[in-house]
Amino acid sequence: MGLLLRGVLVRAAAIGLATGARSTSAATALVLTAMPTDPAPLDRLATVPAKIAAGVAAAGELVVDKLPVAPPRSDPPGLVPRLLLAPVAAAAADRRDGARPDRWTALNALVAxxxxxxxxxxxxxxxxxxxxxxxxxxxxxxxxxVLAGVLARVGGRREPGPGVTARARGYAE
Known part of the structure; x- marks a missing residue:
């Protein structure tokens, strides 16, 4: 596996690790880094209302997580959303950076x-x-x-390396 592709897989792992810790963290990072020039439908995340909503959701999760009534994230009500959001965020990051859906997108989703x-x-x-x-x-x-925020930042970065660009152009890794 090429060094470039490993960077993309590291990003998928960071997205998954962040989402496992705080379910909204990686998705929020993607929304906050969204630009109007992103491919559809991700370009719709570049609006002020979308960014405010993502920030409010993330802040709400940070507060609720500290409450004694917060359900354990390892139980189905806490775990299922994380297992659904992580691959979606990884695939969205791939798409945002120009990759076409392919077997590597599926691998990124599984890693996340x-x-x-x-x-x-x-x-x-x-x-x-x-x-x-x-x-x-x-x-x-x-x-x-803090760790979820750092991992979300790593996972949400716009340019993980030339690997995504090479995949988008159809080059084999």
């Missing part, structure tokens, strides 16, 4: 889904371990927020 599952389940265990060690859930929750 697997990473989201691992992040959702693993995050619950790591956060619980931090809570036992520190006596509070808040430090682990905030650390998770």
């Amino acid at each position: 889904t697997a990473a989201a599952a691992a992040s959702a389940v693993g995050g619950v265990h790591l956060r619980a371990a931090l809570q036992r060690r520190l006596g509070s859930d808040l430090p682990g929750a905030v650390a998770e927020d």
